[in-house]
Amino acid sequence: MSAKPKKEEKPQKEKQPVDEVLKINKWDGSAVKHALDDAVKSALLDRPNCKEHFGLIDIRLGICAFAVTVALIALGWDHQNPFPESKPVLVMCVTTYFILMGILTIYTTFGEKGIFAIAIQTDPDGKTTRTWQASSDMKKYDDKYTLVLTVQDSKSIREATTTKSCASFIDSNGVILSNLVANELNRLYNSLTIEKKEK
Structure with missing residues (x-):
């Protein structure tokens, strides 16, 4: 009997790094606020030409x-x-x-x-600079998370505010839904940008 030819072993694919999931105790108001603040800060710094100011x-x-x-x-x-x-x-x-x-x-x-985040945004022309500030508030024993986004440039200071239940950004397992946080921040960001263009 002839020996069966050995099957060629396929090289194992390297496991792709999985995005780190931020899970918190959803009943701890302070932990919820800080986690949402971190998610907002990350979304703000992901905007084009934004650098954190310390x-x-x-x-x-x-x-x-x-x-x-x-x-x-x-x-x-x-x-x-x-x-x-x-x-x-x-x-x-x-x-x-x-x-x-x-x-x-x-x-x-x-x-x-x-205020938990400040970002300096410079336009590609290098002449126009805007300062973005994100601040938040969440009362003890309250589920309402208030986010305030402020932008300041050489001409004016503008502000946009949103208040939503923290349940809008956290699933039933206590995982922060970063994409929903980013969407809400982008809505405020766009409203301030459009407001400037209209002026």
Whole structure:
């Protein structure tokens, strides 16, 4: 009997990377808001010629870094000059730390105003620049997610708002439907762009 010819083994195809699915606890309002904010931010930065601007975050990090430095000074001074010798420096550092935390609270409340994304968009001609800001709000124990998109250019500041149930963007398993979030952002973006052309 002649041996059966061996079948040629087909090379195995490499598995394509699957898009990462963002799944959250849909009953956790804070987690839902942050996940929706992240989805909006990704959709905004996917717009043509948009680059993220870190100005607001840099100020917050600067305040935090200063506060940590003050805390480290207090720690180091107390190590070199044990209490009660270090008392005046510790009092000064603790006071400064609490003042900085107060400044940080005021800044995040009144400076950032819920803004979680800023993008700078430059037209292909390189002359026209627009600043896009996305902010959101979602009250505790409420399912309504409010998204505010603001655009500022050399001539004006315009704003568009939408309020929808977070269930519009999350399926029954707690998976964020990024395409629906992107569609809603695109609707606001287009309304602001059309409004500018009409003017």
